[in-house]
Amino acid sequence: MKLSLTQQALLLCAVTLLTSGIALVWFGNDARALVVAVTVSVAMAAFGVRILFSTIRSLNNLRSRVDEIAKGNYDVITPVRGIGEIERLSEAFNVMAFRLKHHERNLTHKAYQAAVLKEISERITASLDESEAVEIIAGSLGKVVPYSIVSYLTIRPNGTAFLKCHIEESVNKAFSEETKRILFCAFAALKGSALTDEQIEKTICFGAFFDEETKSSVRSHFSLPVYVNGALTGIITVASATPNLYKEDEVGILYAVTEQAGATISKMKDLIAEESNKTHSMLSSINEGLIMVTTKQKISIINEKAKAIIGIMHRDRPSLLDVIQALYGKFDFRGATDRVLASKRTESFQEFTAGASVYKIIANPVKEKDGDVIGVVFVFSDITKEKEVDRMKTEFISITSHQLRTPLSSMKWFLEMLLNNDAGEMPEKQRGIVNDVYTSNERIITLVNDLLDVSRIEAGKMQNEPTPTNLIEFLKSMLPEAQQQFKKRNQVFEFHRPDTLPRVMVDPKLVWQVLSNLLSNASKYTPENGKISFDLSLHNDAVLCTVTDNGFGIPEFQQHRIFEKFFRADNTAKMEGTGLGMHIAQQITEAMGGRLWFESSEGKGTTFYLSLPISNGAQKQEKSVQARGENDILPAL
Amino acid sequence: MHMAGKCSCVYNGGMAKKKKTILIIEDEPAQIHALEKTFQKEGYAVHTAENGREGFEAAKAQAPDVVLLDIIMPVMDGIAALEKINSDPATKHIPVIVLTNFALYEKVHPFMSPGKDHFLTKINASLKDIVVKVNTILS
Numbered sequence: 001m002k003l004s005l006t007q008q009a010l011l012l013c014a015v016t017l018l019t020s021g022i023a024l025v026w027f028g029n030d031a032r033a034l035v036v037a038v039t040v041s042v043a044m045a046a047f048g049v050r051i052l053f054s055t056i057r058s059l060n061n062l063r064s065r066v067d068e069i070a071k072g073n074y075d076v077i078t079p080v081r082g083i084g085e086i087e088r089l090s091e092a093f094n095v096m097a098f099r100l101k102h103h104e105r106n107l108t109h110k111a112y113q114a115a116v117l118k119e120i121s122e123r124i125t126a127s128l129d130e131s132e133a134v135e136i137i138a139g140s141l142g143k144v145v146p147y148s149i150v151s152y153l154t155i156r157p158n159g160t161a162f163l164k165c166h167i168e169e170s171v172n173k174a175f176s177e178e179t180k181r182i183l184f185c186a187f188a189a190l191k192g193s194a195l196t197d198e199q200i201e202k203t204i205c206f207g208a209f210f211d212e213e214t215k216s217s218v219r220s221h222f223s224l225p226v227y228v229n230g231a232l233t234g235i236i237t238v239a240s241a242t243p244n245l246y247k248e249d250e251v252g253i254l255y256a257v258t259e260q261a262g263a264t265i266s267k268m269k270d271l272i273a274e275e276s277n278k279t280h281s282m283l284s285s286i287n288e289g290l291i292m293v294t295t296k297q298k299i300s301i302i303n304e305k306a307k308a309i310i311g312i313m314h315r316d317r318p319s320l321l322d323v324i325q326a327l328y329g330k331f332d333f334r335g336a337t338d339r340v341l342a343s344k345r346t347e348s349f350q351e352f353t354a355g356a357s358v359y360k361i362i363a364n365p366v367k368e369k370d371g372d373v374i375g376v377v378f379v380f381s382d383i384t385k386e387k388e389v390d391r392m393k394t395e396f397i398s399i400t401s402h403q404l405r406t407p408l409s410s411m412k413w414f415l416e417m418l419l420n421n422d423a424g425e426m427p428e429k430q431r432g433i434v435n436d437v438y439t440s441n442e443r444i445i446t447l448v449n450d451l452l453d454v455s456r457i458e459a460g461k462m463q464n465e466p467t468p469t470n471l472i473e474f475l476k477s478m479l480p481e482a483q484q485q486f487k488k489r490n491q492v493f494e495f496h497r498p499d500t501l502p503r504v505m506v507d508p509k510l511v512w513q514v515l516s517n518l519l520s521n522a523s524k525y526t527p528e529n530g531k532i533s534f535d536l537s538l539h540n541d542a543v544l545c546t547v548t549d550n551g552f553g554i555p556e557f558q559q560h561r562i563f564e565k566f567f568r569a570d571n572t573a574k575m576e577g578t579g580l581g582m583h584i585a586q587q588i589t590e591a592m593g594g595r596l597w598f599e600s601s602e603g604k605g606t607t608f609y610l611s612l613p614i615s616n617g618a619q620k621q622e623k624s625v626q627a628r629g630e631n632d633i634l635p636a637l
Numbered sequence: 638m639h640m641a642g643k644c645s646c647v648y649n650g651g652m653a654k655k656k657k658t659i660l661i662i663e664d665e666p667a668q669i670h671a672l673e674k675t676f677q678k679e680g681y682a683v684h685t686a687e688n689g690r691e692g693f694e695a696a697k698a699q700a701p702d703v704v705l706l707d708i709i710m711p712v713m714d715g716i717a718a719l720e721k722i723n724s725d726p727a728t729k730h731i732p733v734i735v736l737t738n739f740a741l742y743e744k745v746h747p748f749m750s751p752g753k754d755h756f757l758t759k760i761n762a763s764l765k766d767i768v769v770k771v772n773t774i775l776s
Binding site for chain 1: 665667668671672674675678709738739742743759760761763764765
């Protein structure tokens with residue numbers, strides 16, 4: 001029976017008092033009684049001292065035990081013997097240490113599990129391929145358990161399999177074969193049927209060399225199945241030459257990890273399948289043909305419409321070569337891909353005819369968030385209807401213009417004959433009226449001519465015959481007639497030019513069509529007594545024609561619309577005009593490879609710039625025939 | 638702009654001698670009328686034909702000094718007539734002024750003989766312009 005410290009102390013006191021009491025009664029008030037009492041007291045004190053020392057020793061023991069626990073050493077379990085309280089305290093500490101040890105082991109396992117899972121999920125997210133999942137798990141195993149060999153089987157949806165083994169420690173071939181046998185057994189057990197050699201597409205072993213000297217054999221092993229979406233996609237067999245190496249709880253963790261990895265992939269696959277389905281449905285239902293080519297020159301997306309346009313409906317997953325071959329001679333698909341990858345900009349290509357349909361091809365670079373180009377997407381839009389409408393429109397305008405031109409030219413000539421008195425002398429009043437009719441007829445003629453020009457430009461039938469042109473000489477011959485309009489409105493006209501200019505490769509008729517339009521606009525939209533100047537100059541590789549007036553100007557908010565068809569600025573709405581002139585001028589300029597732009601300030605005037613490139617080659621700086629270098633201020637004729 | 642000043646006889650060259658002859662190949666009666674009147678007034682002997690085939694035959698028979706040729710005509714169009722005129726030894730020296738509202742110059746251009754033949758768009762040419770052109774060619 002063990003007594004606690006308090007009990008022992010009380011017992012000592014009680015024994016002392018009792019013995020002293022008995023001695024007092026026995027001997028009476030005698031010296032012997034005193035002797036007995038003193039003797040007993042001394043003996044009891046000695047006992048007390050012994051108990052005290054024993055207590056101190058037990059406490060010391062306990063302290064060192066607690067120190068060990070504090071250091072994390074839960075294994076040193078030396079039960080402290082001694083006085084009751086201290087022993088119980090010691091026992092309590094031991095229980096605590098045991099619990100701590102258990103919790104710590106749990107935590108370590110969980111941390112392990114979390115770390116391995118994290119790595120696996122990161123690597124799987126990057127690959128998104130379930131067949132790689134097995135490989136990733138097998139590759140991460142070394143961080144969790146030691147082994148000699150890990151063999152793993154990746155089973156593909158079509159039933160074939162890859163066998164790989166990683167040799168961590170040198171073992172003999174028989175060891176490897178045994179591991180393989182265990183793996184195959186696990187397969188047979190899980191699948192219910194044995195794996196045949198035909199099913200194994202490839203076997204790869206890597207890591208340490210086989211060493212036939214080693215006599216080791218498989219002493220511990222376990223196998224892990226990997227399931228994705230309910231299907232067995234792999235088995236991993238871990239084997240070691242060390243006996244009893246794999247504890248149940250460790251293997252348990254690995255099972256959990258594998259299961260969770262499989263579940264993660266399943267979820268991701270579902271998600272991807274769902275997204276892919278959505279994308280696929282969307283791509284199939286749109287009316288445009290879509291093809292995406294990656295920077296690695298692979299077709300990553302091609303929708304049904306694109307396959308139909310190209311004529312490769314029968315191919316399930318056409319390769320880049322299929323597309324290039326199908327388009328050969330019609331569209332340089334590879335060249336276009338390379339161009340967009342190089343320019344990293346949207347490019348549009350020539351129209352493409354497939355059967356009875358006409359398509360417009362636009363290629364856009366596909367950029368990631370950080371701006372990196374990862375591919376090119378081609379969009380084939382059916383523009384057959386637009387083309388047909390456009391053709392009909394052009395034909396309509398062309399025919400109408402023709403039908404209108406014949407009677408208009410007859411009228412023009414007859415009115416001219418009337419005014420020439422060919423039908424007899426006309427009184428002044430009648431002459432005035434006929435003159436007005438003649439002017440009106442000329443206006444209709446201008447409108448019809450403009451419409452015909454637009455229709456010809458739109459139909460691509462504008463006649464453009466570039467020849468090396470001396471612009472100074474050409475304009476000198478054309479300007480005098482144009483100046484009559486300035487004279488009529490009492491406007492000052494100035495012509496500034498350099499001595500010489502290189503010849504420009506242009507069709508002079510077209511240049512004049514643009515310039516005469518700019519000049520007549522300058523006159524029309526400048527009040528009487530205003531000033532118009534026309535400058536020719538050389539700027540780098542282009543001849544710049546500048547027409548400046550101090551007229552009404554173009555309202556700023558309408559400036560961006562100036563080249564639109566039929567556009568008339570608000571401040572000129574009451575004036576004569578079709579709104580086609582600037583549109584035609586711009587179209588012609590583009591056809592000549594030039595550039596047309598302007599600066600304008602309402603109420604102050606407008607400057608138009610026509611820049612004509614001196615095309616490479618043939619043009620040489622040529623002396624102007626006219627040596628006069630000063631700026632011509634030609635008299636208005 | 639040439640408004641209708643009075644038409645003088647400035648352009649009436651060579652009237653005292655043998656009359657110059659002009660052949661007008663044109664299907665539109667109003668335009669034949671206007672052109673015929675104008676050139677008669679200028680002192681020309683005027684022949685007319687209403688389509689390309691008649692025009693070509695007339696060119697062979699009359700050997701005019703100059704031909705005014707429309708393009709869009711029945712029976713034989715102006716392009717075919719031009720081709721015939723320019724390939725027949727009897728007519729290929731005769732200068733032809735294609736006078737038409739037909740807008741596709743490039744379709745006519747290949748059949749024109751450079752330097753000899755000319756192209757005028759009716760609607761942009763006054764009668765005076767046409768007379769000046771003919772007189773320039775014949776001078």
